[in-house]
Amino acid sequence: MQTKTIKQKMKSVQNIGKITKAMEMISVSKMKKSVEKRAASDIFATRSFELLENLHVHRQLSHPFLEERETGTRVLMVIIASNKGLCGGYNMNVSKQVTNFVNEHPGTSIDAIVVGKQSERIAGRNNLNVIASFTEFSDYFTGGEVRSLLHTVTEAYRSDESYRQVVVAYTKFVSSLSFEARVIPMIPLDVDRTEKLLSLKEQADKKSLAQYTFEPNEQEVLDTVVPAVLMTVIYQLLLESLASEHSARVMAMRNASDNASEMLEDLRLNYNRARQASITQEIAEIVGGSSAMS
Amino acid sequence: MSANKQLHVVITTPLRTVYDDYVDQITVTTSEGEITVLPEHIPLIVPLTIGQAMVKKDGKEVYHAIDGGILEVRHGSEVVILSDRSENASEIDIERAEEALKRAQDFMDQKHHEEDVDFAKLERDIARELNRVKLAQKGQRK
Numbered sequence: 001m002q003t004k005t006i007k008q009k010m011k012s013v014q015n016i017g018k019i020t021k022a023m024e025m026i027s028v029s030k031m032k033k034s035v036e037k038r039a040a041s042d043i044f045a046t047r048s049f050e051l052l053e054n055l056h057v058h059r060q061l062s063h064p065f066l067e068e069r070e071t072g073t074r075v076l077m078v079i080i081a082s083n084k085g086l087c088g089g090y091n092m093n094v095s096k097q098v099t100n101f102v103n104e105h106p107g108t109s110i111d112a113i114v115v116g117k118q119s120e121r122i123a124g125r126n127n128l129n130v131i132a133s134f135t136e137f138s139d140y141f142t143g144g145e146v147r148s149l150l151h152t153v154t155e156a157y158r159s160d161e162s163y164r165q166v167v168v169a170y171t172k173f174v175s176s177l178s179f180e181a182r183v184i185p186m187i188p189l190d191v192d193r194t195e196k197l198l199s200l201k202e203q204a205d206k207k208s209l210a211q212y213t214f215e216p217n218e219q220e221v222l223d224t225v226v227p228a229v230l231m232t233v234i235y236q237l238l239l240e241s242l243a244s245e246h247s248a249r250v251m252a253m254r255n256a257s258d259n260a261s262e263m264l265e266d267l268r269l270n271y272n273r274a275r276q277a278s279i280t281q282e283i284a285e286i287v288g289g290s291s292a293m294s
Numbered sequence: 295m296s297a298n299k300q301l302h303v304v305i306t307t308p309l310r311t312v313y314d315d316y317v318d319q320i321t322v323t324t325s326e327g328e329i330t331v332l333p334e335h336i337p338l339i340v341p342l343t344i345g346q347a348m349v350k351k352d353g354k355e356v357y358h359a360i361d362g363g364i365l366e367v368r369h370g371s372e373v374v375i376l377s378d379r380s381e382n383a384s385e386i387d388i389e390r391a392e393e394a395l396k397r398a399q400d401f402m403d404q405k406h407h408e409e410d411v412d413f414a415k416l417e418r419d420i421a422r423e424l425n426r427v428k429l430a431q432k433g434q435r436k
Contacts, residue, residue: 043311044309046374047366051364051374055339224362
């Protein structure tokens with residue numbers, strides 16, 4: 001091969017390597033940030049679950065988001081996936097979980113609310129009816145964005161009696177090396193179950209079951225607490241998915257960078273070989289020329 | 295001062311924890327009016343409206359803007375405020391808060407005749423920004 005073309009190839013591989021390296025770095029820092037944010041919201045989550053539990057122990061709570069619906073047949077699914085690609089199997093895994101869920105519930109009509117451009121495709125692949133799409137979320141979810149998502153979800157559930165439940169397809173962040181896509185139920189809210197799913201710390205002082213004084217009344221308190229809890233749940237799920245997305249991207253980019261440097265190594269070898277061949281060729285020509293003259 | 299004679303106050307939002315300290319008393323705006331909680335208060339749960347939370351520690355007053363939420367007083371002089379949004383008064387950028395207030399008010403004036411505007415939300419926005427501006431001014435005066 002020509003030395004020049006090899007050189008060009010080397011340059012482009014080198015550039016790709018630089019870009020993937022940079023993307024890896026960016027994703028590492030973004031992942032760390034979303035994990036931190038996830039941790040920062042833990043206190044609120046723990047406290048609000050404690051509050052619900054304390055309430056729950058000494059009387060039966062009644063709130064539309066806490067009660068099972070006997071009558072409904074349909075399911076509303078929130079799918080959380082990424083906006084961008086280049087993150088390995090991250091979106092594929094979510095997609096698989098969604099497909100599993102669809103297969104496990106034959107005959108159930110499932111509507112979807114999607115977060116991220118890729119989830120639009122996932123919903124399309126599984127023939128789900130998309131009722132709302134959030135593809136403009138910034139890299140770190142702001143309170144307003146989460147609130148508008150939650151509002152859409154709760155309004156859809158509240159206004160349509162035929163929904164039996166709301167489930168969320170997201171990716172659980174286990175560590176920076178492992179994450180797991182799954183589908184979990186969100187509404188009706190089951191305090192114990194959701195708490196476990198979010199792996200919040202068990203609080204020891206469940207004994208302090210003080211009879212609370214409610215001012216002005218219980219219902220108003222519940223009306224405020226339950227949406228707040230749902231907000232935390234969805235915020236944490238979003239952040240976990242985001243952290244998983246970034247760590248998937250870190251891995252994908254690390255592989256790409258490794259491949260690029262491997263390829264560069266091969267190309268360098270080829271280049272040296274070609275260069276050596278052309279030098280030998282030139283010398284042979286010179287020698288040949290001079291011997292012909294003499 | 296012994297710790298059990300003080301209130302452990304935690305102000306937390308879904309996004310972060312704003313305040314966590316032992317204080318002498320706390321005053322909040324509830325839907326029924328202002329209340330002050332002292333140590334050894336009986337367990338209480340009460341919704342908060344847009345307003346402020348003032349904690350007093352060693353004679354000093356610290357203000358927080360509270361964008362609605364829940365006040366929970368637990369056994370053992372523990373107070374938890376679960377709020378949608380909350381800020382320490384000193385963190386509020388008064389110019390930006392004023393701008394946001396003006397924007398919300400302008401929007402309200404402009405859209406006065408249109409029908410598909412969520413006025414409840416707008417009014418809430420205005421109330422919220424007004425509350426922030428007030429608190430920020432209070433914080434600056436001191």
